[in-house]
Amino acid sequence: MNAMNTPLHTVDEDAPVVVRLSTVVDAPLATVWALHTDIGSWADWNTDIESVDFTGPLAPGASFRWLTHGLDITSTVSQVVPGERIVWGGPAHGIDGVHVWTFEETGDGAVTVRTEESWAGAPVEERPEELRQALRQSLESWLGLLKSEAERRG
Numbered sequence: 001m002n003a004m005n006t007p008l009h010t011v012d013e014d015a016p017v018v019v020r021l022s023t024v025v026d027a028p029l030a031t032v033w034a035l036h037t038d039i040g041s042w043a044d045w046n047t048d049i050e051s052v053d054f055t056g057p058l059a060p061g062a063s064f065r066w067l068t069h070g071l072d073i074t075s076t077v078s079q080v081v082p083g084e085r086i087v088w089g090g091p092a093h094g095i096d097g098v099h100v101w102t103f104e105e106t107g108d109g110a111v112t113v114r115t116e117e118s119w120a121g122a123p124v125e126e127r128p129e130e131l132r133q134a135l136r137q138s139l140e141s142w143l144g145l146l147k148s149e150a151e152r153r154g
Helices: 027-038 039-045 123-124 126-154
Strands: 017-025 049-053 063-068 071-081 085-092 095-105 111-120
Touching: 017 126, 027 039, 027 095, 027 111, 027 126, 039 049, 039 063, 039 126, 111 123, 111 126
Parallel strands: none
Antiparallel strands: 017 111, 049 063, 063 071, 071 085, 085 095, 095 111
């Protein structure tokens, strides 16, 4: 959410920390999308996530609570374009985050997964480089785990 309390569908380009990464997953789009958007099952394959409380349905306005890297986070889904894009965000521990994921078939049976996330707020302003590195490591891990599990299920 932004200052006017409207859902964001893109990262905050003015945030002190913005990280963008991508990977190619050698698995069908349906497999990658289903794995990534089954939020309640993230902790089954993403070892960085300790728990998730989400009952669905997956739609704008839906919220989920999750524990990752010792942070208790409540996120709200702001956009879902089935098979293409999901956006969520919200405040956690003084950090206002917006997380965008996009999925695009490559034409050879694989999927390019792109993730971008912005962090703003006092803790980020105080330690932007430290938190940029932490976010980059977290997203690199998430992409790697998503790729491994989707290819295993492939």
